[in-house]
Amino acid sequence: MTVTMRPARAPDIPISYGVLERSDETHDVATLRTYPVAGRLPSFAPGQFSMIGIAGVGEVPISISSPADDDTAHSYTIRAIGAVTQRLVRAGVGDVVTVRGPFGRPWDMASAEGGDVAFIAGGIGIAPLRAAIEEVVRDRQRYGRIIVLVGATTPDNVVFRPWLESLRQTGVDVRLTVDRPGPDASSWFGNVGLVTELIVDAVGSVSRVVQDDNPGDEATRDRLSAFLCGPDAMMMATVVELEQLGVDPDHIQLTLERNMQCAIGTCGHCQLGGLLICRDGPVVTATQLGDALTTSEL
Amino acid sequence: MPTERTPVIIDIKGLQVLVDVLIEQGNEVFGPQVIDDVIAIRPLTSVDQLPAGWTDDQGAGRYRLHNDHSHGRFGYAVGPQAWKPLLHEPTLHTLSMTQSHAADPVEVHVTATRKGRRAFLGVRPCELEAIVRLDTVLLRGPNVDRAYRSARSDLMLIVVNCTVPASTCFCTAMNTGPRVSENVTIHDLEITELVNEHDGGPRYVVTPASRQGAEILDVLGSRTSTVAMTNQDALDIEAGFRRAESSIERHVDTKELHDVMIASSENALWAELADRCLACGNCTAVCPTCFCTSVNEITDLSGTTTERWRHWDSCFSLEFSRVGNAPVRSSVASRYRHWLTHKLGTWHDQFDESGCVGCGRCITWCPVGIDLTAEIPALRTAALSGGDSRPASGDQ
C-alpha cells in the first residue's frame, strides 16, 4: 500500500530540482546549476553534500559548490565516472534531477578566522572547496592571507580555471600545477609537478613569517588553517607536508568520500575506521582522521 | 518504573493465558518453533507450538536439533535468526518514483510502514541486547529509520532467560546473558523457565519490567492462578543461572578489546582468515546487530516508474565499499578485518557500545566454521607485543 506524500524535509525522500544551467568544465566534468521544482532543500553550509540522482539510475553524493548564501539555486560539479555521474554530466537544461540533503558536517570556517587560510585541491577537489573559498573571500577582513593551491593531471583538467583567474585578480595567492603540461606545453605558464610541491613555498613561508613575528608563541602554530580536498593519497601527502611545517592537525580539515548511500548514518556503507563519513564527515580534521587513510583498504 | 518488580509463577496453562491475553489485546504474537529442523521465530497462538523438549547442539559450522523429552519449552539456546528480520526487514519497498519525461518533476510515493501491535515471546537476553544496539543505530542517531521506528513501536518484548546455552555462546564475556541485565530497560516482561523433571510440567517465573508488562501481569492474575515465588524457587533460579554460566565454553577477553582491534589492522591473521573465509555474507546475515543495507532501484521497461527497494547488505560483498568505479576493500582479508574490527572495535567509536552480543551465530552459521573467539587471542598477543608487521592485505 502506498500513500502520496510531498514532504520537503524528510532526508530519505528525494525531491525534484531542475537543471537551470549546465557548463562543461573539462572533457568529463560539468557543473549543473539546479533550482527547486517541487519542494526545496534546507539551507546548507559550505562542505555539505547532497545525494543527487536520476530517477531509476541512482544517486551519488556530490558537494554543493555554489555559495551558501544563495539558496535560490545550487551548483554541483560532477565528474563522469559511474552510471549515475555519466548521466548527470550529460543532463540537459530543463531536465529534472532528484536531490536529498544537505548532509554531513561542513567546513569549520570559524576556527580559521584570524589566521591565514590555505585551500589545497587535487583535480575536481576544488569543487567542494569553492563555497568555502567564496565565503572567505567575501569576509576577507576576518582572515590573513588566502592561498589556493590546485593540482590537476593536465591543463585541460583544471576545473573552474576562469574563476581561479578571477580570484587571483582579487589578491588571492592562486597557484596551479599539473602532472603533464601536455603537447602544447608552451601555453602552460603554471607549475609542473604534484600539488604538495607547492606547499613549502606558498604555505611554509607564511608559517615562518608568523612564527618569526612571535617566536616561541604556541599560538602561532594555529595561525594557518588548511582545507583539503582531493584523492586520498594527495590529501595524506598534503597532511604530512603541512604537519612538517608545524601546522596543527586540528586546523587541517579534509573532506572525504566513501560509499555514501543513505547519507543519514543508517546504511553502514561509508565507514572509514571509526568514522561514519556521512555523519562524522565528510569534513574531518587530520586529528580525527588519524592514520585511517594510510591503512590500506580500510 | 512505577510498578514493583514482584515476580509471579505460572504454569504452562498460565503461559497460554498470557498468549491469549496478548492476542486479545490486539497483538500478533511471535515465538520460537521448530521449522525445517531449526528453531525459528514464527507467529504463535498456542504454547503447543513452542519447541517442547527440543535443544540445539551447536558448533563451528554445525547446528543440529534433538529432542531430549524434557518438559521445558525453552530448553534451547538461540535459533539461526534473532528478531532482526521482523524489525529490520531483509527486503523492504521504500518508495516509488514516477517521471514520464526528463523535464517532468519526479512524483514520489512513499510506502507506508507497517502498523499494528506485536508481542515477541521468547526474546533471549543476548537478543534483547541486540535490539538495544539496533535502537542506537536506527533510532538514536541524528536521523531515524522510519521503517524501524514503526516496527519498534507498539511492540511488547517478553524476555525468556537462557538456561541452556549452546557451545557457541559467549554472552558472559560480552556481559549480555544468560540472564537479562538490570541495565536493559526496553523489555516488558522477564520470564525464567523452571523445569523439574520429577514434578510435572514447567513453571514460569514472570517479572514485570515495564508499566505495560505490569498491566499484562495484572490481567494474567485475574485470569489464571498465579503463585508467589518461594525461597526454594529463588534458590533454584540462581542455581540454574550458575549452571548456565558455568556451561559456557567460549570466552572473549574484552579488556581493552577496542584498542586491540584498532592496533591489529596490519596483522597477518587477516590474510590467513581470508584463506578460509568464503566472503559469502552468512555471518552478517545471522548477526543480530548487523544493520547494513543497500538500495536497489527497479525500473519498468520505459524507465518511467522506479521502485526503490532496500535490502540487507554485507560488508563482505565487493560492491559494498565501492567508491567511483572501484571497491575500497577489494581483498577478502580487508573485508574480514572490517567486519570484525567494526563489531568489536569501531562500533564503540561510532555508537559507544559493542557491536557484538556474544550470541555465537556467526560461529555456528559460518559454512566453514570460522570462530572469532579462537582468533581474538592471537590478535591480542600480537597487539600487546607491538603488532605483526606483515601486511594484512594486498595480493588477495
Next chain:
Amino acid sequence: MRPRLLPRPTNTPPTLAVWKFASCDGCQLSLLDCEDELIAMVEHLSIAYFPEASSAMIGGPYDLSLVEGSVSTPHHLERIYQIRANSNTLVTIGACATAGGIQALRNGHDIDEFMSIVYAHPEYVETLAAATPVSDYVDVDFELRGCPIDRGQLLEVIAAFLTNRPPRISSVSVCVECKSRGLPCVMVAGGTPCLGPVTHAGCGALCPAYGRGCYGCFGPSESPNTDSLNEQLADLGLDNRQLERLWRGFSGWSPEFRAAADNAHGKDNEP
C-alpha cells in the same frame, strides 16, 4: 565483469534479436515466460529476429542481441562472428553461453571416442573439440548467468538497455538470497553439500528452499573461495570423486569451478 551497454539510437525503437547456439532453449523460454511484460516489451523493442517466437525475420544490424548457448560447432564459430558484427549490444544469456554449459563436460576429453559411442555415423557430425562460452570468441557487453536465467534479471537487463544504464545484477553469493528468505542453511543444519557460498546469486536460493544444496547453476560468485569450500565439503564426508562431480555441473567449465574440480581430481590421483 563490468556492465557495458552502449547507447541506442533514440529516434526508432531498438531492434531485438535472439540467437540460439548449443543449448536447450530454456533461457529463450524465460524470455517468452515474461508474459505480462512481453506486451510492454514489444512497445519498446522491435523484435526483429526470434525464431523461437516468431517466423517474421528482419535483417540486421540489431541494437540488442541476446545469445543463448555455447559455441560448439564450426558453424557456430562462423555465426557468432557475424552476429557480433551485426549487433550494437550483445548480451549472452544462461550457463551455456556464459560458461559453456553442461555440454562442456566433453571438454578436455577424446571427442572422437565420444562421437563413435553416441552416433551411428559420426562422419556426418561436425563439432569442435570443446563447447565454450561466447566470450571466448567475441566481445560480450554483458553476461547474464543462470541455468536457466532468471526472468526478473532478464527484464532488468532489457530495462537497463532501454534506459541506457548498466544492469543491476548482484554478484554476491546465493547465501545472501537464502538468508534474505529466512531459509535455514542446508549445510550447517543438515550437513547437505551446497555450492551456495561460492555461487553467484540470482536464482533466489531455489534449491535450498526445497532442502537441496546449491548446484552452482549461476556460476562463481564475485569472490569464490573454492579451496576452502572443498575442504569443508570433504569434512562433511564427500570423497574427491564426489567433490569433482559436484563442481563439474552446469557451470563446471567456468575457470573457478573448473579449478576446484581439477583440484579435487588431482587429489584423487595423488599417490
